Amino acid sequence: MRTEARVWAHGEQQRLWTENSTCRQAKMFLKGPDLAVSIERRDMHYLVGLKTGHVALNRHLKLVGIKDNSICPLSSEEEETALHFLGQCPALATIWKRILGMHPLTALELGKVKFFNLIRFAHSSGRFITP
Numbered sequence: 001m002r003t004e005a006r007v008w009a010h011g012e013q014q015r016l017w018t019e020n021s022t023c024r025q026a027k028m029f030l031k032g033p034d035l036a037v038s039i040e041r042r043d044m045h046y047l048v049g050l051k052t053g054h055v056a057l058n059r060h061l062k063l064v065g066i067k068d069n070s071i072c073p074l075s076s077e078e079e080e081t082a083l084h085f086l087g088q089c090p091a092l093a094t095i096w097k098r099i100l101g102m103h104p105l106t107a108l109e110l111g112k113v114k115f116f117n118l119i120r121f122a123h124s125s126g127r128f129i130t131p
């Protein structure tokens, strides 16, 4: 049953990907919807959250009233925005240097980082591990 549902969902995604005339930019970068299917749900959550800023980083948590302090807990240098976390935080520099060989990263450079490297970075940071 689960396999049938997966096969059906994959077929529907392929059909919608082909028939839908929207998503021009996504279609420019992705060959099809397979990438979305192969990404774990938790990793997709991180990706969307990091791209939109709606992720469990202190700036967002302060905005939604969960935390009082928006400062980065790793470097204590500035607000923990998605940009700070992903490209600017000196406490995470060694992870990016290991993955991409560079740090810091601008927003423009981060836009070019492959999805799997963003996921790898998010996991390596240990920032989203809940006790």
Ligand SMILES: [Zn+2]
Pocket: 072, 073, 074, 075, 076, 077, 078, 084, 088, 089, 090, 091
């Ligand atoms: Zn920091």
